[in-house]
Amino acid sequence: MNELQFLGAIELGLIYGMVALGVYLSFRVLDFPDLTADGSFPLGAALAATLISQGQDPWLSTLCAVLGGCVSGLFTAWLSVRWKILNLLASILTMLALYSINLRIMKGPNVTIMMDIKTIFSPFETFFTAKIAGTILLLSLIALVAGVSLWYFLLTKTGLALRATGTNPRMAQAQGIKTKGMILLGISLSNGLIALGGALFAQHQGFADVTIGNGTIIMGLAAVIIGEVVFPTRRIWLTLFACIIGTILHRFAIALALNADGLGLQATDLNLVTAAIVIIAMILPRLKEATANKLIGRGHA
Amino acid sequence: MIRLEKVRVLFNQGTALEKVVLKNVSLTIEEGEIVTVIGGNGAGKSTLLNVLTGDINISQGRIFFEETDVTRWSAAKRASMVARVFQDPLVGTCGSLTVEENLALAFYRGKNLGLGFALSPKNRKAFTTFLERLNLGLEARLKDPIGLLSGGQRQAISLIMAVLAPMQILVLDEHTAALDPRTAAFIIQLTRNIILEKNLTVLMVTHSMHQALEVGNRTLMLTEGEIVFDVKGAERSKLKEDDLLRLFKEVVHKTGEEDEILLNV
Numbered sequence: 001m002n003e004l005q006f007l008g009a010i011e012l013g014l015i016y017g018m019v020a021l022g023v024y025l026s027f028r029v030l031d032f033p034d035l036t037a038d039g040s041f042p043l044g045a046a047l048a049a050t051l052i053s054q055g056q057d058p059w060l061s062t063l064c065a066v067l068g069g070c071v072s073g074l075f076t077a078w079l080s081v082r083w084k085i086l087n088l089l090a091s092i093l094t095m096l097a098l099y100s101i102n103l104r105i106m107k108g109p110n111v112t113i114m115m116d117i118k119t120i121f122s123p124f125e126t127f128f129t130a131k132i133a134g135t136i137l138l139l140s141l142i143a144l145v146a147g148v149s150l151w152y153f154l155l156t157k158t159g160l161a162l163r164a165t166g167t168n169p170r171m172a173q174a175q176g177i178k179t180k181g182m183i184l185l186g187i188s189l190s191n192g193l194i195a196l197g198g199a200l201f202a203q204h205q206g207f208a209d210v211t212i213g214n215g216t217i218i219m220g221l222a223a224v225i226i227g228e229v230v231f232p233t234r235r236i237w238l239t240l241f242a243c244i245i246g247t248i249l250h251r252f253a254i255a256l257a258l259n260a261d262g263l264g265l266q267a268t269d270l271n272l273v274t275a276a277i278v279i280i281a282m283i284l285p286r287l288k289e290a291t292a293n294k295l296i297g298r299g300h301a
Numbered sequence: 302m303i304r305l306e307k308v309r310v311l312f313n314q315g316t317a318l319e320k321v322v323l324k325n326v327s328l329t330i331e332e333g334e335i336v337t338v339i340g341g342n343g344a345g346k347s348t349l350l351n352v353l354t355g356d357i358n359i360s361q362g363r364i365f366f367e368e369t370d371v372t373r374w375s376a377a378k379r380a381s382m383v384a385r386v387f388q389d390p391l392v393g394t395c396g397s398l399t400v401e402e403n404l405a406l407a408f409y410r411g412k413n414l415g416l417g418f419a420l421s422p423k424n425r426k427a428f429t430t431f432l433e434r435l436n437l438g439l440e441a442r443l444k445d446p447i448g449l450l451s452g453g454q455r456q457a458i459s460l461i462m463a464v465l466a467p468m469q470i471l472v473l474d475e476h477t478a479a480l481d482p483r484t485a486a487f488i489i490q491l492t493r494n495i496i497l498e499k500n501l502t503v504l505m506v507t508h509s510m511h512q513a514l515e516v517g518n519r520t521l522m523l524t525e526g527e528i529v530f531d532v533k534g535a536e537r538s539k540l541k542e543d544d545l546l547r548l549f550k551e552v553v554h555k556t557g558e559e560d561e562i563l564l565n566v
Contacts, residue, residue, distance in 0.1 A: 153416075155418055155419060155420070156414075156415070156416045156417060156418060156419060157405075157409055157414040157415060157416070157417055157418075157419045158414045158415065158416060159419070160398075160402055160405060160406060160419040161406070161414055163395075163397075163398060163402075164395050164398065164406055167395045167396065167397045167398065168392070168394075168395045168396070170387075170392055171387075171392060171393055171394060171395055171406075172395075172406075173356075173375075173376045173377045173380070174354070174376065174380060174385045174387075174393070175380060175406045175407055175409075175410045175411075176377050176378070176380025176381060176409075176410045176411040176412070177377060177380075177406075177414075178375075178377050179377070234446065
């Protein structure tokens, strides 16, 4: 891995860090397996790329992308809580619908943001002699703001109610918490974050494509799990930080795997590598448990 | 004052398995009344309780809290009026949240939540004071996940949680049934102290004839969805456990003997 690939992994890690925060909110906090991400990530990218190409303000376009993500999350949650459609299925339905919607938004399978068009990165690219330093600075700032906002939110009364809804909905209701409203709010926020990731991706890469969403949820989940393995903690801020670090580590792992000469992998093997990393990350803790149990068993004998 | 008017509850309505669980039950609970409810399995005790909390929708009848008709109110909406302690402490508390976070949830029960911090130095101090009175040393464990505590400790905290916010009625759902006898006795003593001190209105469902007379000032017996026995005042203070058991045997005579076995006297 050369320097450029190293920095590139950090950039993509920070972008997908938004996805990891969103996935943490749905899968971990609300215990709601939400696959909408595979649709809301490209939705964010499509909205941002299309609006920016039309000459809209890049920050405003990014905001629109986030709102679009929120609405798609709201739809999934609504299908689930209002019509009692199994949460997993509800999110797959939204994901499927978003594929067509994204094609509509982009009026085709992809949109390119021309080099001369201003994105949110443009003003930062001239900050330092190296263009990439400015990009990383902006991405870090965005990750920081998103992470701190989410941290603050989870510590508020509403955030606490959201966490209670995810762990014990019956108890939450007995405490007067409107659990359905909490699920709507949480899944909406989660997809807003994921769409923000998509909007950043489009502006960073200079394009949006209807296929970029494939495997988003798995990448987010991989980041969350790697984060949990690296920082086993109950502190919320550290867990959120671990999500971002987990994403960056995941990008490193991918870059390393694709670059290892002996393995003979190529760029198109990305999804295979991602799946393998997630599977390993999920098996390892179980393996550790089993080994520990074995050792304890021997101790008693 | 809590008033149930001709409350009827059907399970599996409109199917072949339709079952009447409560048959036109009317009941008025005055302020300050501490009502214990006994009855065999399937008599409708828990249903009666869940009707009050809003966890079960009724098929017919009306429910009033003071003069407010709450018949169609959800459990969450009624939370400002009803506090509940569940039978299973695992259900009544949030295992992955810390002790202080659980207490905070109960502290804001039925209030608008908003975006203020859930925990402040002020309410942390109040929680410490509440827990210190239990003499279980739990005040030192505010920051531990409540899942690390024993069932008895969790149930003691559930009781404290139930009375942190104002309410019109406290409902106790066989809240000692999942505990060992010593812990159960402790929780019952704690319950009595709290009820007396806060001057609460209470509905307590129990399996134990002993508890039914030991606690409270009014006792109801349910059989097959009907209140068959309602006693208070002097008449109740004369009652012994044996009398209650005899009464129980008389009224449930027709339903067979399995109920007796299930009763824990």
